[in-house]
Amino acid sequence: MQGNQGSQKKDIEIGSCPFSDAMKPPKGHEKYTDKSKCPFQEMQQQPEIKITDGSAEKKKEKKEKQPKGGCPFMSSEKKRNPPLAHLEEQYDTYYISPLNYLLDTRGLWMLAFDSKEVKKGPIKDRRKIFDSYPIYLKSTLFHDDENTKKLRQCEVAQRFFVYDKFREKGNKLLQKQEYEEAIRYYERALGCFRYLEVVEPPEEDSEDEQTIQDTTNLTDKEKKEFEDMKKSAKQYRKEQKEFKKQYKSLMTIYTDENVKYRGVEQIEDEADKEMCNSIMYGLYLNMSVCYMKMSHFDLAKKILDDAGQIQKENSQYLFRYSQAILYDKWSTYKDLIKAKELIEKAINLSNVENIFKQGPGILKLMGLENAKEIYVEHAHKVMEALKKKRQWIIDQIEPVFQRAKEIDEIEQEMIEDGKVPYEEGVTDVIDQEDMIQQQSETQKQFLYRLCMPQLTQEHQEYEIVKEMVNKYYRIIEFYAEQKKYDQVKIAKSELQRLLETVQTMSFFMNQDFINYDNDEQLQELTQKYQINFSDKKYIRRFIRICREQVTELFGQGKFNFEVFEYAMNDYFKKKKEQEERNREEYLKQNPEPVKPKQQSSFLKKTLFSSEFWMQMFVLLLVMAGMYYFNSNSGFIGKLFSLKK
Known part of the structure; x- marks a missing residue:
């Protein structure tokens, strides 16, 4: 009996009703046939009530206030360099800096402080290096x-600490997706070691200061007037210098003469130069990530080219x-084939890099x-992109090939019916001069020369869409100068849709x-x-299609109406101005002959x-x-005679 009870107790599950079906339920439990309704089971399911005096919460607050420990030489995760991660596909756009209006030449001639600048010649010819x-x-x-x-005059080791602060701040903003501000700090970090500076020309004393006028023969009144003039001139020059200093960025015209480059290459000590290169290498990679996040891929490639001048055999760079x-x-x-080669090389280098x-x-x-x-995943993405692009x-x-083939079949049917097919811009006739000139050209040169007028012909719809792109850049530039980055973001998103x-x-x-x-495709x-591209007829046909x-595509496009209207008006305005300029140039090169005035006599002009x-x-x-109507025999004459 005891053994049976022991075996029954082993079958009882923990947390379930202690009175199993095999055991006789105690008094008061007969009505609970369902175990889930057992009061013991309900007690087990109730949460445990704990009485607290708030000391645990106070301890938690104290723990939160306490500073976290860790290695003081390790930067926090928010300040670390951007990790190796995948990015988002976008169309490359031109980077517009908030400082563009200070660097651009538009309107700066009116703000030029020194009129001597105008005499030095066109500004475009004076800033080719810049x-x-x-x-x-x-x-x-x-x-x-x-x-x-002052910082730029310090040693490299001292400049590093300031550089590192700017870099960490840029990294932090990059993680917060504040890319515009991150670039500002990265540029500040770059400026610690590599920068441009304006070289001020030596101040020349004015002629009034250089020449000493003899005042011995002047009266007291004239001397006083002369001194007042000198004081006013001195005050004017002082105000002029202060104004120029205050608005230096607006008044300076940057040219190859007054802008000098200072870089790592000019550091004499080899150890310092090597240290600078290693510092700048990491910064270049960080800036490239930031530019790619902002859809400025060409600029990212440009800064990576700077990194490549330091070291190309690096997996992170590749x-x-x-x-x-x-x-x-x-x-x-x-381009994608090149990307494939680069990542394959990066994978191979990662296996041997220290x-x-x-x-x-x-x-x-x-x-x-x-x-x-990440390298392997990126390689797979490149392969997928190659397939999609192809x-x-x-x-x-x-569809262009299909359409050209259909036209070819229709043309053959017309020839069989005895009709002469005609296609706009397409002909089999070759001029005799073309045949003579073809003898000194290759087949491709001959085709390019014949098709060049068709290739260079302006396409109105395409030009209007390009003008719309320019308008979006002007909008982005305006909001970037105002530092309204939310509006810049909206304009960029619309531009991305248009660029598709x-x-x-x-x-x-x-x-x-x-x-x-x-081209493989x-x-x-x-x-x-079975298209014969050695025949100019097919080349012209494909260009036309x-x-x-x-x-x-232009007819199917969904454009912003305001930007579209703005671009249309500007396009036709520019086109009209261009036609007028072309006409003026043509008249200059081919003046119309003036007809001489014929001298004729008075009789020849009048009598003959x-x-x-x-x-x-x-x-x-x-x-x-009049005589007929006024005579008596006329109608009016008879009318008057009746009245009489």
Whole structure:
């Protein structure tokens, strides 16, 4: 009996009713046939009530207030360099700095403080080197405060601490997705070691100060007037200098003469130079990520080129460069092949680089703990992008081949019926002069020369869309100067939608059917549809069909009406102005011959001219009519006679 009870107790589950079906329920439990309704079970399911006096919460608050421990030499995660991660595909756009209005030449001639600047010649010819500098280097011109000037005179090791503060601040803003502000701090960090500065010309004393006038022969009144004039002139020069100093950025015209480059290359000590290069290398990579986040892929490539001058055989550099190509929607099929080669090289380098032989803690500190996995994932993305790009090209261009083939079949049917087919812009007739000139040219040169008028012909719809893109850039520039970054973001998103249409239009406008053998997709379709691109008739036909596709895309576009109207008005205004300029130039080169005035006598002009006799004949007819009506035999004469 006891053994049976022991076995029954083992079958009882913890937390369930202690009175199982095998045991006889105690008094008062007979009605609870359902175990879930057992009062013991309900007690077990109730939460445990704890009496607290608030001491635990106070301890928690104290813990939160206490500073966190950690290595003082390790930066926080928010301030670390951006990790190796995938980005978003966007269309590359031109970077517009909030300082553009200070760097641009538009309107600055009116603000030029010194009239001597105008006499030195056109400003474009005087700033060729300056215009070659990237925007992130030009921005360092405005880091001209006294503290920055003193910092640049310090040693490299001392400058590093200030640089690191700017870099960490930029990293923090980058993680917060405040890219515009992050770039400002990255540029400040860059300006610690590499910058442009304005070299002020030596101040020349005015002629009034240099010449000493003899005042011995002057009267007291004249002397007093002369002294007053000197004081007023001195005060004017002082105010002039203060005004120029206050509005220096607006009044300065930046040219190759007054802007000098200061960089790492000018550091003499090799150890300091090597230290600077390693510092700048990491900064360049950070800035490239920030530019890519802002959809400025060309600028990211430019700053990566600067990094490549320091070291090209680096997996992080190759990975970032491959990203700048992959995530730019403007990238061509050949560009993506280059991205594939770069990431493959990066993967191979990561297997032998010393940095990846470090422990996981060091790799995490440097943001490289998942580098190899990211590299492989990126390589897969590049391969997928190549397939998509290839398919996109075929989807766009194959309808053109189909249409050309249909026209060819219709043309053959017309010839069989004895009709002469005509296609606008397409003819088989070759001039005799073209045949003679063809003898000294290759086949491709001959085709380019014949098709050049058609290739260079302006396409109105395409030009209007490009003008819309320019208007969006003007809008972005305006809001960037006002530092209204929310409006800049809205304008950029609309621009991205417009660029999708522009990309497809540009694809058709820039198709090169003469060099089709350099394009894999064109070669494939040429063989499929048996098109002879050595015949100029087919070249011209394909160009015409592509331009028709552009017109069709324009009709299907969904544009911002206000920007569209603005662009339309400006386009036709510019077109009219261009036509007037062309006409003026033509008249200058080909003046119309002035006809000499014929000297004729008075009689030749009057008496012997046909106009004179015609006028006389009409006058005689009028007089005869009046005489007839006024005579007695006429109607009016009879009427008067009846009244009498």
